[in-house]
Amino acid sequence: MNKIIKYVLYDIIRNKIVLAYTVFLLVLSIGLFNLGGNPEKAVLSLLNLVLLTVPLISIVFATTHFYNSYEFMELLVAQPINRKKIFLSEYYGVAFSLSAAFLLGVGVPVLLFGASLTGLYLVLTGVFITFIFVAMAFLASVITRDKAKGIGVALLLWFYFALIYDGIVLFILHYFSDYPLEYASLALTALNPIDLGRINVLLNLDVSALMGYTGALYKSIFGSIWGISLSFGLMLLWVLFPVLSSKRIFSKRDL
Amino acid sequence: MKNLSRHIVQITTLLLLAGLQVQATTLKVCATCPNTSIRKAIALAKPGDSIVVDGGVYREGTIDIKKPISLIGLNNPVLDGQFKGEILNIRSSYVTVQGFTLKDVEVSYLSDNAAIRVAEASHVKVLNNKIENAFFGIYLQRADSCEVRGNVVHGQATTESGSGNAIHLWYCDDIRVQDNKVSGHRDGIYFEFATNSHIQGNLSQGNLRYGLHFMFSDGNVYMGNTFRQNGAGVAVMYTKNIVMQDNLFEDNWGAAAYGLLLKDISRSVIKNNTFKRNTAGIYLEGSSKLDVQKNNFENNGWAVRLLSNCEQDTFRLNNFVGNTFDVATNGNTVLNYFSGNYWDKYNGYDLNKDKTGDVPYRPVSLYSMLVERVPPSVMFMRSFIVDLMDQVERVLPSFIPERLVDANPSMKRI
Numbered sequence: 164m165n166k167i168i169k170y171v172l173y174d175i176i177r178n179k180i181v182l183a184y185t186v187f188l189l190v191l192s193i194g195l196f197n198l199g200g201n202p203e204k205a206v207l208s209l210l211n212l213v214l215l216t217v218p219l220i221s222i223v224f225a226t227t228h229f230y231n232s233y234e235f236m237e238l239l240v241a242q243p244i245n246r247k248k249i250f251l252s253e254y255y256g257v258a259f260s261l262s263a264a265f266l267l268g269v270g271v272p273v274l275l276f277g278a279s280l281t282g283l284y285l286v287l288t289g290v291f292i293t294f295i296f297v298a299m300a301f302l303a304s305v306i307t308r309d310k311a312k313g314i315g316v317a318l319l320l321w322f323y324f325a326l327i328y329d330g331i332v333l334f335i336l337h338y339f340s341d342y343p344l345e346y347a348s349l350a351l352t353a354l355n356p357i358d359l360g361r362i363n364v365l366l367n368l369d370v371s372a373l374m375g376y377t378g379a380l381y382k383s384i385f386g387s388i389w390g391i392s393l394s395f396g397l398m399l400l401w402v403l404f405p406v407l408s409s410k411r412i413f414s415k416r417d418l
Numbered sequence: 419m420k421n422l423s424r425h426i427v428q429i430t431t432l433l434l435l436a437g438l439q440v441q442a443t444t445l446k447v448c449a450t451c452p453n454t455s456i457r458k459a460i461a462l463a464k465p466g467d468s469i470v471v472d473g474g475v476y477r478e479g480t481i482d483i484k485k486p487i488s489l490i491g492l493n494n495p496v497l498d499g500q501f502k503g504e505i506l507n508i509r510s511s512y513v514t515v516q517g518f519t520l521k522d523v524e525v526s527y528l529s530d531n532a533a534i535r536v537a538e539a540s541h542v543k544v545l546n547n548k549i550e551n552a553f554f555g556i557y558l559q560r561a562d563s564c565e566v567r568g569n570v571v572h573g574q575a576t577t578e579s580g581s582g583n584a585i586h587l588w589y590c591d592d593i594r595v596q597d598n599k600v601s602g603h604r605d606g607i608y609f610e611f612a613t614n615s616h617i618q619g620n621l622s623q624g625n626l627r628y629g630l631h632f633m634f635s636d637g638n639v640y641m642g643n644t645f646r647q648n649g650a651g652v653a654v655m656y657t658k659n660i661v662m663q664d665n666l667f668e669d670n671w672g673a674a675a676y677g678l679l680l681k682d683i684s685r686s687v688i689k690n691n692t693f694k695r696n697t698a699g700i701y702l703e704g705s706s707k708l709d710v711q712k713n714n715f716e717n718n719g720w721a722v723r724l725l726s727n728c729e730q731d732t733f734r735l736n737n738f739v740g741n742t743f744d745v746a747t748n749g750n751t752v753l754n755y756f757s758g759n760y761w762d763k764y765n766g767y768d769l770n771k772d773k774t775g776d777v778p779y780r781p782v783s784l785y786s787m788l789v790e791r792v793p794p795s796v797m798f799m800r801s802f803i804v805d806l807m808d809q810v811e812r813v814l815p816s817f818i819p820e821r822l823v824d825a826n827p828s829m830k831r832i
Contacts, residue, residue, distance in 0.1 A: 215802055344792070358797070377794050
């Protein structure tokens with residue numbers, strides 16, 4: 164398995180997209196930290212960026228990578244190697260390389276300019292988001308053999324989690340505004356890893372105190388060790404669910 | 419001739435009075451003096467005398483002052499209330515109390531025990547005292563023309579119901595409250611029916627409820643005070659003709675915290691104040707004819723929350739910088755006026771270089787309207803869809819109150 168991961172990594176590094184991604188993140192984060200002056204503000208701007216670009220790039224890159232290495236996988240399947248191992252190696256290869264790019268591009272500047280607990284949450288959230296969206300990309304890829312369709316599904320997933328979901332929830336909140344929705348809205352955030360990550364970082368920034376009663380309520384929940392571990396636990400579930408289901412599909416279906 | 423003699427009589431009376439003033443004696447109280455008790459010294463003193471207390475700790479229960487004398491502490495004498503009743507009870511005009519440390523006043527749910535009470539008197543001066551661990555600190559009732567200056571009042575309040583106010587005025591007129599430091603009480607400075615007073619240079623911080631709280635207190639001037647980290651900021655109600663100038667409201671954070679809460683305030687001026695890091699900078703409810711100008715609103719959650727029952731309020735030449743929401747309102751009726759403010763979120767242009775933007779600025783965002791109506795939607799703060807919604811709404815306003823607009827926003831910070 165380690166050997167396959169190694170080959171996948173070699174392959175990814177050779178095509179230089181990940182390298183470009185690293186440089187892009189690095190330039191953006193260093194720029195943001197040097198522009199604002201206030202590291203907390205930079206972390207906030209970085210958060211917006213991380214929650215928009217990281218999922219998009221992870222999902223698109225992972226989907227295209229999966230389809231591009233289809234022949235390699237077919238070759239491996241012909242060998243006496245467990246299909247699950249092949250799939251997981253592919254997954255780890257892509258997820259590790261993208262997370263490494265993220266850690267280099269965002270983690271290092273955060274460590275240098277704005278090392279704080281919030282910075283740590285930001286980096287952790289970014290890594291989790293990477294793992295989650297690579298997993299979703301793989302799920303989209305194993306569902307269909309058609310590359311265009313796969314990428315379409317992947318993009319739709321990104322669009323859904325980054326934009327549509329929030330719109331739907333806002334609509335629901337507005338429609339049922341006569342009811343006490345504090346806890347319901349909290350539960351609804353758990354159904355979107357991007358929201359989960361955003362709230363996690365936001366509530367650990369000082370701005371949370373500015374969000375009035377509801378903000379204070381969320382802070383009392385998310386601010387505690389218990390709440391933070393719960394939200395990262397939920398994110399872990401968000402990794403596991405698509406990975407395990409796509410692994411199942413991959414090992415059963417006709418390639 | 420008749421006139422002259424009357425003059426002579428007048429002059430001699432004046433001279434006699436002056437002689438009396440000069441003859442006013444000074445009584446000394448200290449551990450080694452003939453007089454070791456403040457109570458006895460007061461009993462011995464004649465009107466106009468001074469009593470100088472030199473060091474020491476005095477446990478004499480409640481000390482009543484019923485004649486115009488000066489009580490002056492040297493070398494920090496301590497009056498210990500031992501949690502029994504009040505400490506100084508001033509019931510005469512022209513009394514001065516200066517330089518004492520007063521501590522340990524009983525908490526009572528039946529009477530408002532105070533470290534220093536001034537009742538039905540005028541021209542009383544309470545200067546440079548230190549009050550620790552009191553129920554009420556300095557309590558003025560039906561007093562006028564008094565001065566409370568340079569005192570430090572520090573309480574250890576834990577619950578709102580079991581604590582009193584640091585400086586409390588009730589039915590007073592023409593009082594000067596200046597350069598005091600108050601903390602750890604229920605309300606820092608509390609005025610009820612206190613009129614024409616001057617409140618300047620005080621620091622009120624870390625109080626459980628309000629840093630400053632007044633009701634029915636017309637014609638007061640608040641200048642250069644600092645209100646910081648109070649449970650619910652500053653709340654002022656049912657008052658007209660006040661001036662608030664050069665004050666600093668900062669770090670009033672939390673679920674119910676306001677920098678300044680205005681309820682039924684009218685015909686007042688709020689000028690040159692700074693509001694920093696408050697949940698809501700100014701919250702206005704039922705307030706009318708206010709002139710809010712040249713204030714700085716920095717890094718607040720809501721810079722201004724203007725309920726739609728406010729009317730004829732003017733916001734001019736203010737700076738709005740780094741606030742999550744600049745202005746929020748709860749309805750579509752807008753009877754207030756914004757002009758010439760600086761908004762850091764303004765992204766218009768100034769083609770004719772007259773330093774005012776050519777495009778009007780709408781300080782209320784769609785999202786702030788939504789949050790006002792559905793508080794849980796605050797959890798979408800800074801999400802992509804919210805930014806998108808706000809941008810679209812700003813280009814084509816359909817939900818936000820159309821008339822809440824700054825027609826000539828300033829391009830530069832004022």
